[in-house]
Amino acid sequence: MARLLGILGGMGPLASADFVSKLIAATPARTDQDHVPFLLWSVPQIPDRNLALAGQGPSPVPAMLRGLHALRGAGCDLAVIPCNTAHNWYDELAAEGGLPILHMADAACAGIAAGCVGLIGTKGTITSGLYQQRLAARGIDCLVPDPAEMTELVMPGIYRVKQGDPAGAAPAFAKLANALARRGAGTIILACSEVPPALALLPPESLPPAVDAxxxxAAACVRWWNEERPG
Amino acid sequence: MARLLGILGGMGPLASADFVSKLIAATPARTDQDHVPFLLWSVPQIPDRNLALAGQGPSPVPAMLRGLHALRGAGCDLAVIPCNTAHNWYDELAAEGGLPILHMADAACAGIAAGCVGLIGTKGTITSGLYQQRLAARGIDCLVPDPAEMTELVMPGIYRVKQGDPAGAAPAFAKLANALARRGAGTIILACSEVPPALALLPPESLPPAVDAxxxxAAACVRWWNEERPG
Incomplete structure (x- = not known):
C-alpha cells in the first residue's frame, strides 16, 4: 500500500471541497494514477468550533478524534485539517489522534518572508495567536480585524459560506481585506478556510495580495507525496 | 453514530471533487451540521478502467473492492461511485463490496420521461449498455457517438480532464453535444463524470439541454440522507 493522506474535513464541507480541489490542482499529473491518494472524512456533525471556544457549546474534540481514528484505521499515515479554527486543539489532536498532523499555520506562514501582514480568521483563530506567534518568530508584524469588523464582517461571512452562499459572503471579506491593506498590510493571510472560496468569486484586481492558507x-501535501513516493 | 455515505472516488480525482461540490450544493443547509456526512476514498492508483475494458491493462476490481471495504470498515452504510465507467463492474462490486451501492445510471435516468437522448460516455459505458437498457425500458430512444467521435472527441477530452485541464477538454465535449442535438437528441446525458466539470466552463447557451449524471x-444521496435522518 502506498502512503495515504487523511483529511479531517467537514469544517465546513465547502471548505473541505475547496481544499480537495486545490490539492488536485497543485498536483503535477498526467493521469489519474499520478494524483495524491487521500481519504476525506467529512462528517460536519462535529460540534461548532466557534461556539465551543466561546463557552457556548460542547467540545468538538471527541468528534474530531473519532475522525482521526477512522482515518488512521483506514490506513492513513499523515493527517491535515483544512480548518484553521480547529487548530486551537492541535496539540490534543496530534497527541491523541494517532497520526502526525501537518499544521495549517506552518504551511501558510512558510512562504512569508518580510513585511506586515493582515489576518482574516475566526475569533478563535485570532485569539489563539497561532499565526501571530509564527509571524513574530520571523520578525513579521501582524494586523488583525478590530472587534466591530469581527462581529459585522468576519463571522457573518463565515456562516454564510457554511449555508452554501459564498457569493453572499464575498463583499464582507473583500471590505475587510481592503481595510487591512489600507492600514498597512502588504499581504493578507486568508486564515479561515471559508474565506478563499468566497473571495475567488470576485475579480482579483479588486483585492490586495493574499496568501491562501x-x-x-494543499501545496505542502503535494510536497509530502512527492517526497515519500517510491521511484 | 448517524448514517454515513461512502464515496468510492479517485476515478478521476477531479470528477470526485465535482461530485462532492454538487452534493454540498444540493443539500438544504443552514449550518455545517445540516450537511450529509460522508467519507471519500480517493485513491486514484486504481488501474485504468478504460484500458482494462480494452484488454490492455489489469482489472481495477481488487483496488475498488479495497476502497469499498475501507469505507464499510469506517462505518459507511451506503456507497456511491461517481464514475460511470466503473459501473461496468457494478454487480461484482455490489456483491462483494459489503455495502449497498446506489447506481449512477439509475439516478441519471430517473428524471427522463420521454423523447430522444444523446449519450456522452466512455467506450466502456457506451458498450456496456447500462444507460441504453434503462432508457429503452422507459421507451426512450438513445443516440450514441459514432466511432470517430469516440476516438477524436470523447476519449482525448476525458484524459485532458484527468491531466487537470478541463478547459482544454470543453470544446471537444461541446462539439459532440451539439452534434448529437443536431441528429435529434433533445437532451444529452453527461454519462462520464469528467464531462460536467469541463462543460461547466462554457456559456450554458452554447450547449443543448443536458442531464448531469x-x-x-448527488441529488439521490441528499434524498437518502433526508429519508434516513432521525427527526
Missing amino acids: TAAL | TAAL
Missing part, C-alpha cells in the same frame, strides 16, 4: 496546506 | 447521483 488552504492552498498552502 | 454526477449531479443526479
Whole structure:
C-alpha cells in the first residue's frame, strides 16, 4: 500500500471541497494514477468550533478524534485539517489522534518572508495567536480585524459560506481585506478556510495580495507525496 | 453514530471533487451540521478502467473492492461511485463490496420521461449498455457517438480532464453535444463524470439541454440522507 493522506474535513464541507480541489490542482499529473491518494472524512456533525471556544457549546474534540481514528484505521499515515479554527486543539489532536498532523499555520506562514501582514480568521483563530506567534518568530508584524469588523464582517461571512452562499459572503471579506491593506498590510493571510472560496468569486484586481492558507496546506501535501513516493 | 455515505472516488480525482461540490450544493443547509456526512476514498492508483475494458491493462476490481471495504470498515452504510465507467463492474462490486451501492445510471435516468437522448460516455459505458437498457425500458430512444467521435472527441477530452485541464477538454465535449442535438437528441446525458466539470466552463447557451449524471447521483444521496435522518 502506498502512503495515504487523511483529511479531517467537514469544517465546513465547502471548505473541505475547496481544499480537495486545490490539492488536485497543485498536483503535477498526467493521469489519474499520478494524483495524491487521500481519504476525506467529512462528517460536519462535529460540534461548532466557534461556539465551543466561546463557552457556548460542547467540545468538538471527541468528534474530531473519532475522525482521526477512522482515518488512521483506514490506513492513513499523515493527517491535515483544512480548518484553521480547529487548530486551537492541535496539540490534543496530534497527541491523541494517532497520526502526525501537518499544521495549517506552518504551511501558510512558510512562504512569508518580510513585511506586515493582515489576518482574516475566526475569533478563535485570532485569539489563539497561532499565526501571530509564527509571524513574530520571523520578525513579521501582524494586523488583525478590530472587534466591530469581527462581529459585522468576519463571522457573518463565515456562516454564510457554511449555508452554501459564498457569493453572499464575498463583499464582507473583500471590505475587510481592503481595510487591512489600507492600514498597512502588504499581504493578507486568508486564515479561515471559508474565506478563499468566497473571495475567488470576485475579480482579483479588486483585492490586495493574499496568501491562501488552504492552498498552502494543499501545496505542502503535494510536497509530502512527492517526497515519500517510491521511484 | 448517524448514517454515513461512502464515496468510492479517485476515478478521476477531479470528477470526485465535482461530485462532492454538487452534493454540498444540493443539500438544504443552514449550518455545517445540516450537511450529509460522508467519507471519500480517493485513491486514484486504481488501474485504468478504460484500458482494462480494452484488454490492455489489469482489472481495477481488487483496488475498488479495497476502497469499498475501507469505507464499510469506517462505518459507511451506503456507497456511491461517481464514475460511470466503473459501473461496468457494478454487480461484482455490489456483491462483494459489503455495502449497498446506489447506481449512477439509475439516478441519471430517473428524471427522463420521454423523447430522444444523446449519450456522452466512455467506450466502456457506451458498450456496456447500462444507460441504453434503462432508457429503452422507459421507451426512450438513445443516440450514441459514432466511432470517430469516440476516438477524436470523447476519449482525448476525458484524459485532458484527468491531466487537470478541463478547459482544454470543453470544446471537444461541446462539439459532440451539439452534434448529437443536431441528429435529434433533445437532451444529452453527461454519462462520464469528467464531462460536467469541463462543460461547466462554457456559456450554458452554447450547449443543448443536458442531464448531469454526477449531479443526479448527488441529488439521490441528499434524498437518502433526508429519508434516513432521525427527526
